[in-house]
Amino acid sequence: MLFNSWEFLILLAVTFALYYAPWSRGRHGKAWQVTLALAASVVFYGWEDPRLIVLLALSAVGNSIATARIIQHKVAGDEAKVKRWTSLAVILNLALLAGFKYLPFLAGMLPFLPASWVEALKGIPLPIGISFYTFHGISMIVDVSRGEVTREGDALLSKGGRFAKGVRDIGFYLLFFPQLVAGPIVKAKQFWPQIAAKRIEDIPWKKVVRALVAGYFLKVFVADNLAEQTVLLTIGTAELSNSGPFFLLPLLYAYSLQIFADFAGYSLIAIGLAWMFGYRFPDNFNFPYLSTSITEFWRRWHMSLSAWLRDYLYIPLGGNRKGPGRTYVNLFLVMFLGGLWHGAEWKFALWGSLHGLALAVERLLGARRGEQRDERETGEQGEARRKQERRLAGPLVGSSSPGSSLPPRVSLLKKALAWFWTFHLVTLLWLTFLMPDIAHIRAFFEGALSGRTFLSGPPVFSLLFYGTAVVLYHAWGWLKEHREAVAAKLEGSSLEPVLHGIMLFLIVTNPGAPQGFIYFQF
Amino acid sequence: MQYTLLLTLTLAACFALQSLALRTSGGKTTKSESNFFSSVARIQTGQRGQAETLLLGSSITGRLPDRSAGFAGVANLGIDGGSAADTLRALDRGLIELPPRVIVEGNTLHRAAGQEPGEVARAMESGWFAVGREIPNLGATARPSAFLYSWLMERKHGGPGSGDTAALPTGSVPRIPAKNEAPPLEGADEELAEELAAILRRLESKGCRVTMVLLPPGADADSPKRRIPLAIACRAGVRWWDLTEGLPAGTVEFTDGVHMSPESASATLTSLLAQCAR
Incomplete structure (x- = not known):
């Protein structure tokens, strides 16, 4: 059901x-x-x-x-x-x-x-x-x-x-x-x-309404409508390799937004329903596309799975207590198994492994940077920063992005580049998740790198029309994290019922063709 | 209390705006970004009120104008990405009210051979489809995305033509083909032809005049795009018309090689109505 x-x-x-x-x-x-x-x-x-x-x-x-x-x-x-x-x-x-x-x-x-x-x-x-x-x-x-x-x-x-x-x-x-x-x-x-x-x-009705409206909006308005276009990515290898980048790339971005809207939408509905019956579920998504590293992405994406893997797999395997080498192996192994948990197919193992590899590399680079900085910093200054980093450490793998001592503008540019890289890496890796096999992935790249200028209207339109909702959702997340006072003011303001009214209107009048939830197959 | 009031007011404002947009656009949008909803929208709006002529087919038919563009009594039930097979079955089962005239686009009937009914066919039996047919604001034609997409399409290709467009200079007219003209078919093609021919016979026996047409860009003589609809017309004994026969080259303009431009689509419909109404 x-x-x-x-x-x-x-x-x-x-x-x-x-x-x-x-x-x-x-x-x-x-x-x-x-x-x-x-x-x-x-x-x-x-x-x-x-x-x-x-x-x-x-x-x-x-x-x-x-x-x-x-x-x-x-x-x-x-x-x-x-x-x-x-x-x-x-x-x-x-x-x-x-x-x-x-x-x-x-x-x-x-x-x-x-x-x-x-x-x-x-x-x-x-x-x-x-x-x-x-x-x-x-x-x-x-x-x-x-x-x-x-x-x-x-x-x-x-x-x-x-x-x-x-x-x-x-x-x-x-x-x-x-x-x-x-x-x-x-x-x-x-x-x-x-x-x-x-x-x-x-019953905390405010929380119920917020979770259910946002959840159904993400699922019914965003994910189901995007799904009608992204299904074109699985039509066949010949069709993929014969198309061009202006057709394939909008579809790939659309899938990246669709899978978020589908799963985050489901999770919000589940959380809202649980509240209705007096139960509190943990948050499952925390604006994952704001991440500036893969490590951070896994602190924000499917958080309940990350926490489960940490508690019942990563820590029993030794976590990061048995030296750097073993930590990298553990990270890779946990993500490899996490990938296989999604489905008994090599493509999921590949998806998990690539994420595991990225986590291990980030940790290695983070550790090196940390060592270099430790050599520069001494005494209380360094200790205070390390304390801060430990406090912010994520559920699965801890901190990999030590605090920066760069000037604000350079730091902002660095963060923007890190965000750009992370979003595109995550999006690219969704290909292994979506495509039926490696032949389809190869065909996708053949098409994407073909240089053909064929442009199809519906995928671009859908990406812009429905994808904007996901972008705005993350903009709201950014506001909550970086401008707390403004966000708190907006949350209780009259803007909220107006926004809910528009969202309900779009749920009722502009739903996609009903689709099962992507994660139901797992 | 304030929350509920603002929520209700917002919802009311949204529905009022939508109603206004629907009224301005003549009760329907021309196209949405989704093939599925474009098709559902045509079928839902096509069933409102009495239609004299039903146009059944794929997106090739979908581009033809209808009563909202000045062609009185014409309802367009083209299914984007599909064929007339699903709407013919729906007519046969009484899901769609039978009009005096039905024009069936043959170009895409081959798509239905050996296939299960499409998602539009399944949708026609659902509760939400019926709700959307009765309440315009909840219908697929009133989707906010459809308003925006139609507006963008009209900016690019121009709006739908009008009822006073000149007809195409066709070199042929509809005729009832002889039984021995029917091309031989096999397997799934044969099954489909047999099923649809039986449906057409039943429709004609109920007083509906059926014309099977091959619309521009037409098809080669050996192509299933032509063989299947011709075989169906022969077996059912209904009128057959290949509009591309004797049509001077370059008369019809296409936006993408398959779908007609708004002017050509209007001219085609004018021709169809002139001949099929006889």
Whole structure:
């Protein structure tokens, strides 16, 4: 079920009305609300293909059993058993993901497998959202084993009725519909403490409206309209190599803006919906196209994935604690696996690897620059700056752009160049994300470098008409970061309802043809 | 309270501006940046009010003017990037009201061979399509992007022609082709021809006069662009007219080699109406 479908709006209205029904204020309010939201999530997930619910139920019950066992052993102080159950549960979660997502991919690479087996394995369908709820499951297991998720009465979780409640709550965490199929990836330690009875008067409506209007605007007005043009990038290698730069480059820029609008729009809708039901999700995007380095880009883009990879992969691998060489390897490895998480195809691995390489190079250059400056700076001045840098360090990889001591104008020019380079590198790398294979990427470059002057109106028009919304959105982000007082004044001013009115008007009168969310396929 | 009031006022102002723009442009925009919405817009507006003549086809047909440009009783249902197959099926199923006359562009019918119905065909059955047909402000023709795109197109290529444009100096007239003129077809082409010929027979049996036409730039004799529509016309026993037969070279102007300029499109429609109304 799509957030931009009539079925969803009906499900939402019914669930919302029942969720805050008068009896939700009683002694069993929490039980009612969690059970209802869980039931709505099951309907939401199984709407297109009810068979998928079986897999989800398996994941929920399996993770609940493991969680109960881990808590039991944790309370008993048996760390060896905690570790054993944790490893087993993480492996089983990964096996579930591997079975459905990576087995068909691997089967094609094993020459000794009979052709009929390969065919059968390749026929395994990819359950929607499996990458997201598997990561939620792992987060649950690891946070519980680390003692970061605890509740009163957890010691009794393995007994009778409490176990059933545990399954219900864990199921709710895994399945809660706003984040079920495409995130944001909410960590168990963030979500678990929020499970409680909710009251309608506690809903922060301002935040709900802001998130939903911006989210639907980005998705329905910007992304869906741009998608109609960017689909031309996948028409075929012959068509790509026979076209010219004035046709292909606007389409590439349009895709760069489309993927942002699609995913950031989805995330904002998810955040707004969660607020409606009394839950706070972490931000997933922070104006990523303002970034002046790839390191900064990953602090702003799909932040919940970056944070997940940091907590459950980068740090366990040793992070940056085992020397520079190992840090670069870890960075590359995390991004390579992060790329593969997006899809079981070499193109995603390539996309992740190139980002990993860029991160490692930036860190290397940053470290060298830092060393040179440290030689110049001494005493308190240097220490104060290093403290500042540590404070600003990002979620995955820390700081790579030490503070500048250049004059303001030179520094501004340097920043502008860094922004230009970063935006274009990110945009260029989206090619590996979008194109079906390497042959298409090659054909794109053949066309883009052909020198033909063929110009098509609709892609340029769409890029300018719909892309402007993304540019303005980022201009707003820049204002928030660099002119806080002005932004705060504007946020509460009468400009906001006027802007919301225009956005709603465009959502209703100028939507694109309904498209699925790009990240649903992952 | 202030927020709600300002929001409502803004929305009202936006819809008022849109209504004004719609009125100024004669109730419809000529083209949007999206093939899908351009087509949906034509079909939605084409179904409002009673039309005497329906023009079915692709973007080649889409460039022809209609009643909003002074050609009384003409509704243009051209599907950009598609063909007349989807609108013929919709007529057959009663999704579109049957007019006294239907002119079918044959140039692009070959595109439908072996293909599933297009996204415009699927859209015609949706609820939002019906809403847009009944409420002009929510229709595809009233999209703000369509106003801007149409304005840019008209600045570049000129506005639509008028109903008093002279006809093309065609050297041919519509005729009912003999059965043995039908070119042999195979596979998906054969299936399509059989399906569409049956539809045309049904439409004619309900009192609708159908003319299958090959519009400029026409097609070679051996091309499926000509073989398929001719085969359909022969099998259905409807009138066939290749407008390019005997047409002096250079008479018709194109903007991109395929689509006619506004003047040529008006002249073509004048010819079509003059002959097909007989």
